[in-house]
Amino acid sequence: MRQKIKQLLSILLKTGVTVGVIYWIISKFGWEKITSTISNANPLWIGAGVILFIISILLGALQWRILLLNRGLDLPVGKMVSLYFTGMFFNNFMLGMVAGDSYKVAHLHFNEGKAKSGFAATFYDRIAGLLVISIFALLGGVWLFLYGTEGVTNSVEYTPLTIPFTSIHINMTPEMWINGTLVFTLLFALLLVAFFIMFISKRLQAWTLAGAEKIPDGKIRSRVQSVLKEMFIDRHDANEKRTFLIVLAYSFIIQLIRMIVHIVAALSLGIFNIATVHYFFIIIPIIAFMTIVPLPFGIKEALGGTLFLAAGYAHEEAVVMEFIATLIGITGSLFGGVTFILDRKKK
Numbered sequence: 001m002r003q004k005i006k007q008l009l010s011i012l013l014k015t016g017v018t019v020g021v022i023y024w025i026i027s028k029f030g031w032e033k034i035t036s037t038i039s040n041a042n043p044l045w046i047g048a049g050v051i052l053f054i055i056s057i058l059l060g061a062l063q064w065r066i067l068l069l070n071r072g073l074d075l076p077v078g079k080m081v082s083l084y085f086t087g088m089f090f091n092n093f094m095l096g097m098v099a100g101d102s103y104k105v106a107h108l109h110f111n112e113g114k115a116k117s118g119f120a121a122t123f124y125d126r127i128a129g130l131l132v133i134s135i136f137a138l139l140g141g142v143w144l145f146l147y148g149t150e151g152v153t154n155s156v157e158y159t160p161l162t163i164p165f166t167s168i169h170i171n172m173t174p175e176m177w178i179n180g181t182l183v184f185t186l187l188f189a190l191l192l193v194a195f196f197i198m199f200i201s202k203r204l205q206a207w208t209l210a211g212a213e214k215i216p217d218g219k220i221r222s223r224v225q226s227v228l229k230e231m232f233i234d235r236h237d238a239n240e241k242r243t244f245l246i247v248l249a250y251s252f253i254i255q256l257i258r259m260i261v262h263i264v265a266a267l268s269l270g271i272f273n274i275a276t277v278h279y280f281f282i283i284i285p286i287i288a289f290m291t292i293v294p295l296p297f298g299i300k301e302a303l304g305g306t307l308f309l310a311a312g313y314a315h316e317e318a319v320v321m322e323f324i325a326t327l328i329g330i331t332g333s334l335f336g337g338v339t340f341i342l343d344r345k346k347k
Helices: 002-029 031-039 043-070 077-093 097-112 115-147 174-198 202-212 218-231 238-269 274-290 299-311 315-332 334-346
Strands: none
Touching: 043 077, 043 115, 043 238, 043 315, 077 097, 077 315, 077 334, 097 115, 115 174, 115 218, 115 238, 115 274, 202 218, 238 274, 238 315, 274 299, 299 315, 315 334
């Protein structure tokens, strides 16, 4: 009963925040301006974005299958694809990648008895994606450092950012925000690399297991050690190295396609400027990092749209662009919602 109350309160809180964000957007830009911007969107570009997103999900499913096979779990292709689609549906609809990843691992635990293998494969699937988008952000930052705001209109005269629902102004321009987030991205990428090294270094593996040995509860200690051993990588194993190189190649293509989806959203509104493409490589990874936390619908779209001020985009158009990109993702993953309902009915 208490768990159900917590779930209900969580849903009400997220719904309330979403309604509040949408109200703030409407009050800030005006309903007529928003609807006129949306009405100008080209449905052909939006349709192309949905197709691209579906392709990225299929490639993601293949990448996940490679990792599952590497951990000794061979699922039928149809089941694996439907499960991955369901995970993506939860990622988009339940407002955070943790929801989708947790569902996939839980499904493998209860239906296949392979929780540890599923967790390891899903963990490396996510790490590969985060590493690639960190690289994209750093490449965009290098481009911005070398060429500055060349070709970007209205790149200097910005008002300070305003916190939604308040009259509080943050005395930082979007360009300053981007510079700050680039530093954060660099530190995050270094942390990911360090974290990854922990799982490939024999010495660090031994230290990690020794640390786990100090857990007082024997049952918990045994489980932690078994999960760690499942996640450790043997860097001297040619098959292991080949697997992770293939996964990184898949991740590069997948994340590039999802980057293009945002560009397609801009093209649908007729606001894309090729001179600003490097800003997409910086800002979209920042938006992707936000999905690590289960934020209510509208938060990351509003913040992402605000960051695009640095690229010379009109604020209301950039926010609408990010809402369109999110809706493309939700539409592309709707098949996962269907497979989830059908799976529930079977059981």
